[in-house]
Amino acid sequence: MARNASLSGYLEFLPTERLTELHVLDTLRHVFEIHGFSSLETRAVETMDTLLQKGEIDKEIYAVSRIHQDERAGKEAKLALRFDNTVPFARYVTENAGHLAFPFRRYQIQKVWRGERPQAGRFREFSQADIDIVGDGALPFRCDVEIAVVMARALEALPIGDFTLRVNNRKLSEGFYRTIGINDTAAVLRIVDKLEKIGPDRVAQELIDTLGASPRQAQSALDLAQIRTVDGSFAAKVRELVGEDVTALLNEGLTELSELMSELNARVPGRAVADLSIARGLDYYTGTVIETTLHGHEELGSVCSGGRYESLASKGKRVFPGVGLSIGVTRLLSALLNSGELAASRSVPTVVYVTLRSAEDWGAAQDIADKLRSRGISAEVALSAEKFGKQIKYADRRGIPFVWFTDDDGRHEVKDIRSGEQSEAHPSHWAPPAEDLNPQIIRKTENL
The missing domain is CATH 3.30.930.10 (Bira Bifunctional Protein; Domain 2)
Known part of the structure; x- marks a missing residue:
């Protein structure tokens, strides 16, 4: 950071x-x-009077004003951004x-x-x-x-x-x-x-x-x-x-x-x-x-x-x-x-990246993604039918753990790109391991 x-x-x-x-x-x-x-x-925003009544922090307050003032501006209460939630x-x-x-x-x-x-x-x-x-x-x-x-x-x-x-x-x-x-x-x-x-x-x-x-x-x-x-x-x-x-x-x-x-x-x-x-x-x-x-x-x-x-x-x-x-x-x-x-554990909520064999497969790929989404599995679909190697590299750069493939006969396979393991799957019942469903927040105690 x-x-x-x-x-x-x-x-x-x-x-x-x-x-x-x-x-x-x-x-x-x-x-x-x-x-x-x-x-x-x-x-x-609060009025300046409201913010100043409970402490001497006037130098820390951000005042708010319009770029184009009108004749009423002098009569309106001066406004400022809140400096805490309590006041x-x-x-x-x-x-x-x-x-x-x-x-x-x-x-x-x-x-x-x-x-x-x-x-x-x-x-x-x-x-x-x-x-x-x-x-x-x-x-x-x-x-x-x-x-x-x-x-x-x-x-x-x-x-x-x-x-x-x-x-x-x-x-x-x-x-x-x-x-x-x-x-x-x-x-x-x-x-x-x-x-x-x-x-x-x-x-x-x-x-x-x-x-x-x-x-x-x-x-x-x-x-x-x-x-x-x-x-x-x-x-x-x-x-x-x-x-x-x-x-x-x-x-x-x-x-x-x-x-x-x-x-x-x-x-x-x-x-x-x-x-x-x-x-x-x-x-x-x-x-x-x-x-x-x-x-x-x-x-x-x-x-x-x-x-x-x-x-x-x-x-x-x-x-x-x-x-x-x-x-x-x-x-x-x-x-x-x-x-x-x-x-x-990863930089995106996406669990599965659905690849494309051809540009015409995009609608079918969206159907697959929607079936996964209906069961609470975050999925996104490739935007173009590049070589599979490029699609996999893109998913890897995004931090997406699984890549989905569909062949010409409609058979589905999913690959864990971290381990390289690939197996048959179906969008109606496949699910990732529980720890992969959502990004996990990891506390690295060895840094303490």
Whole structure:
């Protein structure tokens, strides 16, 4: 996949890579749908005001305008391409609340656009896959649990290798910071969120310089961030740090994270770790926060992230709390394709290439192909009656595994051009081996 692009930041897959992408998208759809999530697609454009209300990302937004403006242009709302699926989803919920049954469960797989500087793993146009559960006024915590379990199962179903869900709870973190005397919890969460990028020393110094924290408070914040457990034992470690002074908010966070870890270990064992360094810098997260590390590709950062939000979507006094996670599909795929870890077994869906003995045989060859297609076997027909050697070479270049021949007496034979084996066949009942019916996505573990 390492090819020069004519326009940087915009990825175009070759056919074999596109087959891999489609397999990933179809797998995600299947897992989401068997867990009861409905498919949703929102428009590509939103008003600039809608996109800017939930974050300071104005420099990354692509504005949309017409080449030929008219006198009404100044009165119309400024439009821009969506930079994620969450903000458009919040707008969709508020506009369509009267037509939705809550809790509303949706998945959304669409392109998004960001005006970032293109670099390895970062694109200006890319696909994201989101799942969310949104309530009307209230949303049970068990929805946090379900979202995490479903996403873990979706990632397990993909041929991506080992991964870990790193989970935390903002209530736990905020309660702890207040307990040690730091009240600007939103600011400290944003600083702690930089821990893996800038290291503990610079995080501590920034807490001191920016928030006026004492060295002891900064060290306590780092002590919390260093807690990582594969079970519920993190709770005891947190209590050791604060002693008897456990606030209601801290206790609520401990309880929720303990329940989440317990359910994850029961339903997707070995996939989660309680990592109290996870903060998620966006202010709208209010409880559960999750980031996902792909083993062997830690340089990608989080390939799947999200969490709980209480008021991302609202309409007057009506509030729609929710919880959601998002996979950066393009980011994930580009890394695995570039490393050679993922590949399709062939570059086309075609299983059989039906050859021609003469130009007049084209109609009969189409009849053969249609019989195969009626039984779910992908087939295509030669366009001209070239020498059989050329027709076979063409099929081989296309990656088609089988070539079909019909003689003057109407007898049929099919050849596996990989092995050279050729045998009698009939379009009404011949079928390829199950593994050849559709392209297979191969994960080459020897490259890991």
